[in-house]
Amino acid sequence: MKIKTQRLVIRPLEINDWQAMQEILTDFENSDTFMYDYKAPTDTDAIRSLIPFWVKSKKYYAVIVIETGETAGFLSMTGDELGFTMKTSCKRKGYGYEASMALLQYLNKKRGLNCFTAQAALENTASVKLLEKLGFRLESIIDIQFRKDMPAVESGNFVLDL
Numbered sequence: 001m002k003i004k005t006q007r008l009v010i011r012p013l014e015i016n017d018w019q020a021m022q023e024i025l026t027d028f029e030n031s032d033t034f035m036y037d038y039k040a041p042t043d044t045d046a047i048r049s050l051i052p053f054w055v056k057s058k059k060y061y062a063v064i065v066i067e068t069g070e071t072a073g074f075l076s077m078t079g080d081e082l083g084f085t086m087k088t089s090c091k092r093k094g095y096g097y098e099a100s101m102a103l104l105q106y107l108n109k110k111r112g113l114n115c116f117t118a119q120a121a122l123e124n125t126a127s128v129k130l131l132e133k134l135g136f137r138l139e140s141i142i143d144i145q146f147r148k149d150m151p152a153v154e155s156g157n158f159v160l161d162l
Helices: 015-029 044-057 095-111 125-134
Strands: 008-012 060-065 071-078 081-086 115-121 137-144 153-161
Touching: 008 095, 015 044, 015 071, 015 081, 044 060, 060 095, 071 095, 081 095, 095 125, 115 125, 125 153
Parallel strands: 081 115
Antiparallel strands: 008 060, 060 071, 071 081, 115 153, 137 153
């Protein structure tokens, strides 16, 4: 499976994507939104040991910019739940929207999925805005403590019906 949009290729994660994943996850851990998700592994040994599991799970998709070949981020799809992480340098370019929409449309057309979920900390306005732009609606709010050294935050459960 390979999805091509005007600017991106979305494809299943591969073993040799470990360095790109390390770069993306390290960038995330150093970003201003790190507190809105669980701690990501960043050291080489951890990434190299986890990448076979991520590939085998078939839940992770690399988002590659056609023009540069750069891996801009990744999407995840666990059951019907969409997740996304984009490198800071690739944010605010529409890649998250373009890649997520393409994956959701693909899963709807090819696999017959017509209901999707997502979760985002309500303080993470960029993620909430992206979900709303994709057509997700806020279904409920729960408190989640993503990191033991950080306070709990309100997190929204979002739903999209295609």
